[in-house]
Amino acid sequence: MRFDLTPEQRLFKEEVETFLRTHLPAAVAAKVKRGAAVSKAELTDWTRTLDAKGWAAPAWPVEHGGTGWNLIQRHLFDVACRAAHAPALSGFGFNMVGPAIIKFGTPQQQAEFLPKILHADLWFCQGYSEPQAGSDLASVRTRADKDGDDYVVNGSKIWTSGAELADWIFCLVRTNHEVQQQKGISFLLLDITSPGVTVKPLYAFNGKRLWNQVFFEDVRVPIAQRLGDEDRGWTVAKSLLGDERLMVSRVSETKRMLGLLKDALQEQAERGVMLPESLQNEVDALEIRLHALEMTSLRILTEADAGAQIGAEPSMLKLKGSELVQAQDELLFRIVDYLALPQDSTNTGAAAVNPAWAEFVASGRYHHRGYTIAGGSSEVQHNIIAKQVLGL
Numbered sequence: 001m002r003f004d005l006t007p008e009q010r011l012f013k014e015e016v017e018t019f020l021r022t023h024l025p026a027a028v029a030a031k032v033k034r035g036a037a038v039s040k041a042e043l044t045d046w047t048r049t050l051d052a053k054g055w056a057a058p059a060w061p062v063e064h065g066g067t068g069w070n071l072i073q074r075h076l077f078d079v080a081c082r083a084a085h086a087p088a089l090s091g092f093g094f095n096m097v098g099p100a101i102i103k104f105g106t107p108q109q110q111a112e113f114l115p116k117i118l119h120a121d122l123w124f125c126q127g128y129s130e131p132q133a134g135s136d137l138a139s140v141r142t143r144a145d146k147d148g149d150d151y152v153v154n155g156s157k158i159w160t161s162g163a164e165l166a167d168w169i170f171c172l173v174r175t176n177h178e179v180q181q182q183k184g185i186s187f188l189l190l191d192i193t194s195p196g197v198t199v200k201p202l203y204a205f206n207g208k209r210l211w212n213q214v215f216f217e218d219v220r221v222p223i224a225q226r227l228g229d230e231d232r233g234w235t236v237a238k239s240l241l242g243d244e245r246l247m248v249s250r251v252s253e254t255k256r257m258l259g260l261l262k263d264a265l266q267e268q269a270e271r272g273v274m275l276p277e278s279l280q281n282e283v284d285a286l287e288i289r290l291h292a293l294e295m296t297s298l299r300i301l302t303e304a305d306a307g308a309q310i311g312a313e314p315s316m317l318k319l320k321g322s323e324l325v326q327a328q329d330e331l332l333f334r335i336v337d338y339l340a341l342p343q344d345s346t347n348t349g350a351a352a353v354n355p356a357w358a359e360f361v362a363s364g365r366y367h368h369r370g371y372t373i374a375g376g377s378s379e380v381q382h383n384i385i386a387k388q389v390l391g392l
């Protein structure tokens, strides 16, 4: 397939690239490029810079403060942002609960939450998974029992990314125990500082606090904070991904990483490190895979923009995208070689020899292992493709 940008799309891409060149702080971009953590303050500032331009919420309609862009524009924007090493904004607010509030929220809920998400005044995290409910999400047990104008919530959520930074959490809770699993779930918006909420850290094996477990003990949540109808939370949860379901290829991220791979190869050569020539062939092979993934993704996005109903094909993008990130990680790790080792110069007094670009390669490699699980595991994607795409 050939995909050429139209003149309008090319202008749009140039406008975004110019904006990034002039507005993205160099210090923040340098951190993202190295794989170092960006602080909440830095991400807040960047969110506000984009909001001032009207570009913070590419997935939202204009009347709610979004861009109203189509999927291809969103793809181009995302690729340009990642190529410039801009930090990604909070997906929980902008891509998940924001669109759900737009679709299912009351006018009061929309007026209350949407401007705060846009301005990074309010950060959400996602309370779906539970110790006994992951792939089989409909078996959530955290319960919400009505008491006057409130629900009383008891239970716990696990693998909650970013709960330590979040002000609110959106949760799937069981409000009806009498009906079939999916039919007894409601969707609540909950202030994470409410009495009875406890957030405990969970650390990944790269030493980072990637998740939390969130406990609820008799937490009172006003009924007015339910999104959508009672016992219809499954509908909200399903639609929550909305178009985001189509944006799962990680093409923009893998393009950025391919640039890092090429830089690393060159830097090692400049340092005089003898690496096997075959490594260049491996980089080329990954680039071909990336090109195929991008073409498939663009084909699906173009069809969706033209009004086609997209079935389960995005599961292929999710699967191939996460596999490609991990293949790139493995290669980068091999190119970086011993420089990925932590340094201890306390005994020798020697100056550190690790270049900055090698510092977080190992950590990133471990972090990205989670991509095959988060957002629906690879096994589950295989099941979906087998049944719904291949008809097996």
Ligand SMILES: Cc1cc2nc3c(=O)[nH]c(=O)nc-3n(C[C@H](O)[C@H](O)[C@H](O)COP(=O)(O)OP(=O)(O)OC[C@H]3O[C@@H](n4cnc5c(N)ncnc54)[C@H](O)[C@@H]3O)c2cc1C
Pocket (backbone or CB within 6 Å): 125, 126, 127, 128, 129, 130, 131, 133, 134, 135, 136, 158, 159, 160, 161, 162, 210, 370, 371, 373, 374, 375, 376, 377, 378, 379, 380, 383
């Ligand atoms: C980096 C990361 C961030 C996350 N962030 C969040 C978050 O912010 N909020 C949140 O709510 N959750 C989050 N999660 C949790 C994530 O959604 C779950 O891990 C995921 O849904 C899988 O559930 P589980 O861990 O309970 O595994 P299980 O569902 O118990 O699966 C265990 C294994 O069995 C396999 N399996 C399960 N069902 C089937 C089947 N039908 N056929 C074949 N194989 C199957 C799975 O593929 C997996 O290998 C995050 C996970 C990761 C890795």
